[in-house]
Amino acid sequence: MNGAPVADHVESSSQEHEIRVEKVAKMREAGIEPWPEVKHATASCQQVIDDFVENAEPVQVYAVVGRVVSIRLHGKAAFVHLQEQGNKLQVYFQQERIGAVAFEQLQSFVDIGDFLWVKGFSFKTQRGEITLKADVYAIQSKCLHPLPEKFHGLVNVETRYRQRYLDLISNPESRSVLQKRSLIVQACREFLTSHGYLEVETPMLHPIAGGAAAKPFSTHHNALGQEFFLRIAPELYLKRLVVGGFDKVFELNRNFRNEGVSPRHNPEFTMLECYTAHEGFEYGMDIVEQLIQAMAAKVSDTGIVAFGEHVIDLSKPFAKISMKSAVQTRHNLSDADMNESTIDALLKKHHVALPKSNMTINEKIYLLFEETVESTLIQPTFIIDFPIEVSPLAKRHAQDATLAARAELFIVGIEFANLFNELNDPFDQADRFKSQMDAHKAGDEEAHQYDADFILALEHALPPTVGFGIGIDRLIMLITGSTSIKDVILFPTLKKK
DSSP states (O other): OOOOOOOSOSSOOHHHHHHHHHHHHHHHHTTOOSSOOOOOOSSOHHHHHHHOOTTOSSOOEEEEEEEEEEEEEETTEEEEEEEETTEEEEEEEEHHHHOHHHHHHHHHHOOTTOEEEEEEEEEEOTTSOEEEEEEEEEEEEOOOSOOOOTTTOOOOHHHHHHTHHHHHHHOHHHHHHHHHHHHHHHHHHHHHHHTTOEEOOOOSEESSOOSSSSOOOEEEETTTTEEEEEOSOSHHHHHHHHHTTOOEEEEEEEEEOOOOOBTTBOSEEEEEEEEEETOOHHHHHHHHHHHHHHHHHTTOSSSEEEETTEEEEOSSOOEEEEHHHHHHHHHTOOGGGOSHHHHHHHHHHTTOOOSSSSOOHHHHHHHHHHHHTGGGOOSOEEEEEEEGGGOTTBOBOSSOTTEEEEEEEEETTEEEEEEEEBOOOHHHHHHHHHHHHHHHHTTOTTSOOOOHHHHHHHTTTOOSEEEEEEEHHHHHHHHHTOSSGGGTSSSOOOOOO
């Protein structure tokens, strides 16, 4: 029968395409519209299976719609599997039941990939498969290209990402991961709104790139004659809302960073940022832990997830360790060893180049942590006590002005959340913006620009506030056990073909 499947082709067979295009003409000559008006289903394919009762009277009649994923011809009968929402239902066609003309048209015009509407009643075959016996059918949409071969699915990674629709049709695993993504995001919103947070939307086009250390995408608005940046973070706008009286606020939306593409990075990604007035970063750690556990629970009963070679338990309390202690433990250092010469020697030993001259010892400890400790943090661990130099928007620690009141969450060696007490001293913030401007002039493309409007907002009093951000794509990778960010984004950014 025409419509034989083709495995792992980036482009469908041109010959098969031509055959199907010719069928379209023949169908129209026979008075059959290949893309007709909708015919409604009365049940899903799965419902037909779930509702089946052996020897039931009266016989239940259903109308279903699904995509043809297999066809087996047996003389004057045919078995067709329809797929709908990832579920399959077998349909049995008999020439004597649907008529000779309709059966001939089934053989001549219906191919794998087409959508069919079928009406009939359910029964169980001798092999025990619940099946719909067709009384009447109609093509709902003609597919002009062959689908990937049913037994092997779509394994060409490049094609999976470029033609995600084929991936979803052919690979149940991909469909499952992306369905779980929706449930996990839903759980995020449910958790925050149930805890009194207000969801908001802030601008995607920013006149000043700010809120994070990253290289932005730039664009030009013709009518205003002004340069804009796709936002790298919504932070500064969300804190303006806290100044305005929204004490518990969050945004779950896209950020854009003009950086590299890797298994963990996509230039366009989904970020959660959340702000709570009159709370500190200790509260922030608690709410992040509870939120992640709630999101994992949406798709995992145990909270235990497999990621690569690791088994991660998200149900237990997350560890909390200072950055200094983490470095000491990793390199077996005493308090006395935490001096500049020892740290310099360790950086040299591990071939870590200093990105700039005149770095403080705290900055060097941070660099050593990044290069040698992060990857060893497998189970959920909050790292606290970051150097103030690498925390331009964080408030200073109340007990040590050289540190920030900040924490980052690491799991399987990857950063999943960043949280800190927000800097609300407008003079301190202005000074840090000026330092960032100096760094920008010195060639640091990721340094903050000076945002005078934000300083003005701070001068109207930002209450003590803790904020946190979570990379949603990475978190979904972890919860679903996906090792590439492309597997959890419906349409990842790809190089032009």
